[in-house]
Amino acid sequence: MIRVGVIGVGLQGQTHLKCYKALSEVEVAAIADVNEERLREVGDRYCIPGRYTDYREMLEKERLDAVSVVTPDPLHRDPVMACAQAKVHILCEKPLATTVEDAEAMVRAARSAGVKLMVNFSNRWMSYMAMTKKAIEDGELGEPLYAYARLSNTIYVPTGMLKAWASRTKLPFWLMSHTVDRVRWLFGGKAVRVYSVARSKVLKGMGIDTPDFYAALVEFDNGIVGNFESCWVLPDTRPSIVDSKMELVFTKGNVSIDAQQTMIQKATESSYTVPGTLFADIYGRPVGFVAEAIRHFVECVREDKEPWASGEDGLEVVRTCAAIVESAEAGRPVELP
Ligand SMILES: NC(=O)c1ccc[n+]([C@@H]2O[C@H](COP(=O)([O-])OP(=O)(O)OC[C@H]3O[C@@H](n4cnc5c(N)ncnc54)[C@H](O)[C@@H]3O)[C@@H](O)[C@H]2O)c1
Incomplete structure (x- = not known):
């Protein structure tokens, strides 16, 4: 035991x-x-x-x-x-x-x-990540070129779920740590240059001092480019608290992932929701990506x-995410050592 x-x-x-x-x-x-x-x-x-x-x-x-x-x-x-x-x-x-x-x-x-x-980095154990990783390793798609990754939340997350400490983190750490790791895991390479922008309006106005969104371009030493986007002020009327999409472009193919398409759509008399199915309770037993991780x-x-997801991976992701924050605050590109 x-x-x-x-x-x-x-x-x-x-x-x-x-x-x-x-x-x-x-x-x-x-x-x-x-x-x-x-x-x-x-x-x-x-x-x-x-x-x-x-x-x-x-x-x-x-x-x-x-x-x-x-x-x-x-x-x-x-x-x-x-x-x-x-x-x-x-x-x-x-x-x-x-x-x-x-x-x-x-x-x-x-x-x-x-x-x-x-x-x-539990996202590595999502079924669509595992299938994409295998397709890359099997050579079905050619060489990686470009990744677009969006991972956003409705405003409930910073104002409700994380109310106690939302202002003590930032989107690059809370959400982009997942997408930056996903792209590193699939494409390899080390981030060398980051250019990002962020804006603070809605959350700051509510007394939560953290930006509403970040948009970041990251260049890796193997030539690939990642385009990362995360937002924390999507309206609570959306049917899921998570909005997650990926577009991966290779020399001989392309993978498109829309996390919403992996969910069920449930309408009751009072709500319309699309509960996630990538991690679920199947008759009392946790099944899916977090359980697998x-x-x-x-x-x-x-x-x-x-x-698979080592401390060194974690450190590399923190370096990239900290550079995304620094670039947005300084208003200029940041080179990574
Ligand atoms: N891998 C994923 O998919 C995933 C999903 C959600 C959250 N997370 C991460 O998990 C972490 C926790 O997030 P959460 O949503 O559970 O937050 P939370 O606020 O719900 O829970 C944090 C808990 O830590 C406790 N705590 C604070 N300081 C402590 C200390 N010094 N000693 C012991 N307990 C202490 C708090 O009392 C609280 O109960 C965050 O880093 C978050 O980014 C990861």
């Missing part, structure tokens, strides 16, 4: 719990959250014996093999450093960090402690393998 702990049991932390609980080789031994009420509620709901308001105490008292770090975007560093020091394997949520300095320190700490550090992490721990 692999004994697991989860630090941060908000929305995504509970998804980690559900996915771990579905694996027979995993025992979820403990959880940690600074919110005492949530700690109690979630602990009761998932029958977790160990509950801590201080993750350091959890790491000291429990004999854990692995820990998920699922705290808000800017708060991954300290728990990851503490896990490395306690010599437990780490699954850290994306983005690895919101500064390059934090990400570098985290990768260094995990490497020198000899523990695995996987970043939860977590299963991959557990398999890497059990079989002592290097995770």
Whole structure:
């Protein structure tokens, strides 16, 4: 059995719990959250014996093999450093960090402690990503040339779901970390030059000091160009909180992905929604991309393998996303070392 702990049991932390609980080789031994009420509620709901308001105490008292770090975007560093020091394997949520300095320190700490550090780039386990990756590897499409990736949310996300900390992250970290990783994963290459723009109007007017949208062009050292777009102010009347599209252009082909087309359309007397099917509860069992990413992490721990989405991948994505923020703030292109 692999004994697991989860630090941060908000929305995504509970998804980690559900996915771990579905694996027979995993025992979820403990959880940690600074919110005492949530700690109690979630602990009761998932029958977790160990509950801590201080993750350091959890790491000291429990004999854990692995820990998920699922705290808000800017708060991954300290728990990851503490896990490395306690010599437990780490699954850290994306983005690895919101500064390059934090990400570098985290990768260094995990490497020198000899523990695995996987970043939860769960999108790699979406069925359409896996099929595209295989088509590229099989040579069906030729050489990659250009990628357009849109990943946006309705305004509910920064004003409701993430109200407590939306102003402490930015779209490049919250959303583009996924799309930048998707393009790196499919096309390879290292970002060398970034030009981006952002505007602050709607959210700033509501007292949430983070830009409404970013549009970024990224040049990679293998010649490919990525065009990334993320927006946080789409109206709540949209039938899904996520708007995700990709256009991939190759020398001998093209792949178009519209995430909305993978969903079901549900109309009731009071609403019209298109609930996602890429990650779903199938008769009480979590199935889909997040469950697969977590299963991959557990398999890497059990079989002592290097995770596909490593700390180094996470660091490279943070470098690109930090450059997107810097370019938009400075109003000029940013070169990456
Ligand atoms: N991979 C994905 O597809 C995916 C999806 C959603 C969220 N995420 C990531 O997961 C992370 C968490 O997002 P969320 O939506 O669950 O946020 P959330 O606000 O719902 O939950 C965060 C939890 O962390 C707790 N917390 C804060 N500081 C803490 C500390 N020092 N020690 C212990 N607990 C602490 C909070 O009390 C809260 O319960 C973010 O980094 C986010 O980007 C990833």
